[in-house]
Amino acid sequence: MxxxxxxxxxxxxxxxxxxxxxxxxxxxxxxxxxxxxxxxxxxxxxxxxxxxxxxxxxxxxxxxxxxxxxxxxxxxxxxxxPIPYEEACRLFDLLESRDIYFEVFTNQGLYSENQEERIQLFAEHIAEIMPHLTHKMAIAMTAAHLEQLPIIHTENIRQTLLDEELEVLKIICLHNEGPAILGPVAAEIDRYGDLVVTSSGTNNLEINHKNxxxxxxxxxxxxxxxxxxxxxxxxxxxxxxxxxxxxxxxxxxxxxxxxxxxxxxxxxxxxxxxxxxxxxxxxxxxxxx
CATH class of the missing domain: 3.40.50.1000 (HAD superfamily/HAD-like)
Known part of the structure; x- marks a missing residue:
């Protein structure tokens, strides 16, 4: 039982x-x-x-x-x-080379380098899981939700991680073309061996340490x-x-x-x-x- x-x-x-x-x-x-x-x-x-x-x-x-x-x-x-710093930077390089938006969850909060892109992509994610919403409604819901969610904006995530001695716990990345762009990236990350890639929707990847x-x-x-x-x-x-x-x-x-x-x-x-x-x-x- x-x-x-x-x-x-x-x-x-x-x-x-x-x-x-x-x-x-x-x-x-x-x-x-x-x-x-x-x-x-x-x-x-x-x-x-x-x-x-x-x-x-x-x-x-x-x-x-x-x-x-x-x-x-x-x-x-x-x-x-956590994901080791060097491994996290390797991921940042890969995602940036494919023009994929990402944000970083740490032991001291959530970090993003682009607030405007974040709102747009998360609105598309909400619209996916709540198809009854119009795009405008999804944008409004996303903006309201993000206002309540503590997030730290930084111009240089690599330097911030070093300066603040932060532990990287998860990296989430989003792209509005979904599997067409994210699928090959997930396959490449899988070959790293010490990371695991999962998903909570078709337009995102969630990257963690394999443990x-x-x-x-x-x-x-x-x-x-x-x-x-x-x-x-x-x-x-x-x-x-x-x-x-x-x-x-x-x-x-x-x-x-x-x-x-x-x-x-x-x-x-x-x-x-x-x-x-x-x-x-x-x-x-x-x-x-």
Whole structure:
């Protein structure tokens, strides 16, 4: 029987308003009341993840940045898995040579060299995952979201990383032509050997150290709790969730999930628009999965 539940956020736990539905909240609370621990495992950093969880009254441990930074329920940092500076600069050179926008998540915040391009590309990403929005609405939503998200703009990310002695935890890159441009870059990065490339949408790549993956982080938490992986449940929708879907004894893919994730998950649930997380949790409880 499950003792630990790890859920992705975007396209999984959160609805179109980037909130957690009452149905999802109720199911999470029911699980917690039964002594089952709930955690989130997200590509977001902690600052992005906290508002929706706090609004829902959910306090939990967090696997953030795809497993590069893990926090306990009080917000205390448990461990980080950084990309070495030299490797990060090698990636910057590659991305710049292909005219691909990128930004850098560090242990002290998020850095970007181009705010205008950031808004445009993130608006396109939001429009992709929320197709009911017009382009103008996506731009407005992006601008409003980014106003709430702490971000540091710099003219020279390489020098900033050195001057501030920052640890690079994740690099996200975006291009509006999607796989046509990003696919070959992902293949090239894969050959580096010490990095892992995942995605949370067709127009982005998320780059981490090979040991910074959601599955590795969830397994670490389970081991720390003395929980067997057979008693772990994971829920996700995209390729950056694949590692934790593959390791768990009970795994659910959202109805809106990437095909490869659906093929690897043991069970399927409803979409993020219909409180699929809550339905999966209640099914696991009721059927004693």
């Amino acid at each position: 499950i003792k630990l539940i790890a859920s992705d956020m975007d396209g999984t736990l959160l609805d179109n308003d980037m909130q957690i539905s009452p149905e999802n909240v109720a199911a999470i609370k029911e699980a917690q009341a039964r002594g089952i621990e709930f955690i989130v495992a997200t590509g977001r950093n902690r600052e992005e993840a906290v508002p929706a969880l706090s609004a829902a009254g959910i306090n939990c441990a967090m696997v953030t940045l795809n497993g590069a930074h893990v926090f306990d329920p009080t917000g205390q940092s448990l461990f980080i898995v 910074a993956q959601k599955g590795i982080a969830v397994a670490h938490i389970a081991k720390d709790r003395g929980i067997d992986l057979a008693d772990v449940m994971t829920i996700g929708d995209n390729l950056n969730d694949l590692s934790m879907i593959q390791l768990a004894g009970v795994s659910f893919a959202m109805e809106n999930a990437h095909l490869e994730l659906k093929e690897n998950a043991k069970y399927h649930t409803d979409s993020y628009l219909n409180s699929g997380v809550g339905k999966a949790i209640l099914r696991a409880i009721n059927e004693e999965l």
